[in-house]
Amino acid sequence: VNGFGTLRRLGVLALNRRNARYTLGRNPRRLYPLVDDKLRTKALLEEHGLPAPALYFRIDHNFEIPKIRQIETFKDFVVKPARGAEGRGILVIADREGDRWKKSSGEVLTTADIEYHVSNILAGLYSLGGIDDRAFVEYRVRCHAALAKHAFRGVPDVRVILYRGVPVMSMLRLPTRGSDGRANLHQGAVGCGLDMARGETTGGVLKDRWIGRHPDTGLPVAGIRIPFWKDILATAVRTYDVFGLGYMGADFVVDHLLGPLILELNARPGLNIQLANHKGLLPVLDAVDARGRGVEHFSAAERLELALNLVR
């Protein structure tokens, strides 16, 4: 009868507490731009030798739009807004046919269409609050074969929540027909909880309902092994040293050639990861806090060790 009591007993982290204790309490305001602006994120990742999709070139102003002609030398690429949130404004070109471009959905575009898309990005069509934005063109990730078959179009990604630099929970996000190739849970992607020790999915959630199978592929959502899982965790732990956000989500993709790449970082990661994992975040967050004040100053390897101990 008492739903509040149940949620509290299961240690479910709710929005008010996340905002007050974790995002406001652990993430200094001045660090937000580092992760809200994907170009700055990329530059920092590159500077510290963390893997990310290669930046081809960027377009900051309208008069630079002719730079887009450089795409003539590519076969496939992705156009992104620097400040777009939740996968908005991302244009994935999978192939070229003569002087035309083919989107991953099969739609064919001309170079002029792509220029129009870039000018929309610059005008802030996809940025939060409609402020002016910048666009960039980067390497198109092609998904590792082990994961590709589980997604309906789009690229699945792995989100790792880091609390004070310690990975505390993670999930695999599978795009669906409903999410239109995007990997955001509230847009309809499937979230699969991960066994942190083994890198294997344990179950899944669609919207706020637990499911056994992917709605489009029909494959079970449990038992999917994440390739290069140990590398993903090790990289995630190192991002904390670079960005310093105490409560952060790191999104990884696994490229078929390059392995794990950091796609973006998030200073306000969502709460549905708890539904995907069928368990609340609070017990493990409290366990990290129980290690005392010095957790942040542990070395990356020690924090990784701690994470694996916590889930064991």
Next chain:
Amino acid sequence: MNRRVYFLAAGLVLVAAGVSSFKYVRGGMKISPEASRNLWRVNVSMEIAGKGERAKVRLTLPRDTERQTVYNEHFENAGLTFYVRERPLTGNRIGFWRSELLEGSRTLQYACSVQLKGLAFAFPGDALRPVNALEAYPPEFHTWLNPSDFIQSESAPIQRSLKKVVGRERRIGPAVRKIFDFVRGDVKYRSERGSKDALATLARLEADCGGKARLFAALSRAAGIPSRLVGGIILKDGVKSVTHVWAENYIAGRWIPFDVVNDHYAAIPHDYLELYRGDYALIKHTGLKKFGYFFVIGRERMPPVDYPWSLYGLPIHFQSTIKVLLLIPVGALVVALFRSVVGVPTFGTFAPILLALAFREISLGVGLLCLGIILFCGWLLRALLDRLKILVIPRLSIIVTTVVILVLVMMVVGFRLGEEKMLFISLFPFIILTWTIERFSVLEIEDGLQAALRALGGTTVVAVAAFYLMAWNALRVALFTSPELLLVVMAALLLLGRYTGIRVTELVRFREFVRLGKGGPG
């Protein structure tokens, strides 16, 4: 960190309580028990019904005099424009309610608290009546010496009566006494509809308070003593609509009251509330189909506080703006409660408050209807504009422009169809409604139609809740009397800011967990 917030909140509540009790104690100590018996609360209620044209109601309001102190004034203008003017000669304070186009019934109210004193005068009566009064007194007294429409002091019957009553008495004191005794004794009291003038009273020797006061004033003026009528109410617990009229004569440098009806010679009892001076009417109105009024009179417990920082010290016609201002934090509290505790999504923090304020102006039903129509049209338009691939800011501006055109069309069509009141919908609610659709569109672009509709529903629900709380009269009066209550609101907001509990809507979001918790692990 938690504890600091609690301390701060407790501190704010303490400051508010301190300010309140300081005001109470300071006000209470200044008042003697005798005076506190003469505290009254007077409420004038006017029921009016317009006939669809320009309407105006004027009511003379009490003012401070040496024997009466007016405080804690309050008015309800029911959508009419209210303003106060002071008349130069009499010093009367007149409140006007006006509307360019009044339809339907309204209730106008004026309420105030008064502290009254009874006074008795002793005046030297030996001074002689001037032979030529107009020369003896400065020009501002000529109004009170010359005859007027109903006080015909120069007519032959009055002059004859004066000779008979006063005779050869030259001294002011005995002359006034003789006039007073004549009007009190020889004119019978009889209540009637519409008071007689001085001549008719003299002819019939029968009149109500107005007629008797006019005769007294006419005889006094004929005798060369400045004299004027005073109107007011005799205060008594309960409901009444009877007013009273008495007279004042200017003797030995001051105005001295005389009430021939209740036999108060050079005295005024403590329950007489003075409302106006001169031979005027308490209430006048034009453009009304129906008009009725009554007074509700009761005892007041709070004495006038000599507190210069009170909001009541501001001009009364500015007070309605302040009342709206005071409601905004209350609305913000409602929004914060709904968002942090219940988890209702809204368009930002201010949209629900502003919507609630708009509803206050154009009524809840009309407001919701307008919101629905405008949002639907705007959404339809946005869907069309989407195909043209236009940038966000120009696109939103086009929507706003269209809403303005829509409003203009509604006004013109309404006017042609004879619905003139369409023209008088105030601008403010429309600006708010238009702005709401912008927020709606932005959210639709960012999070999709479903999220936008959810936020719209949430905004409407919160706005309606805020509307009802804002309409709660006791709360408005309390906030106006004690604006320090805003500190309590702030304390509540501080505590809400530290609320880390689970929102009600999260029960739905995490319902799988709730089910898991009930069914045991599995």
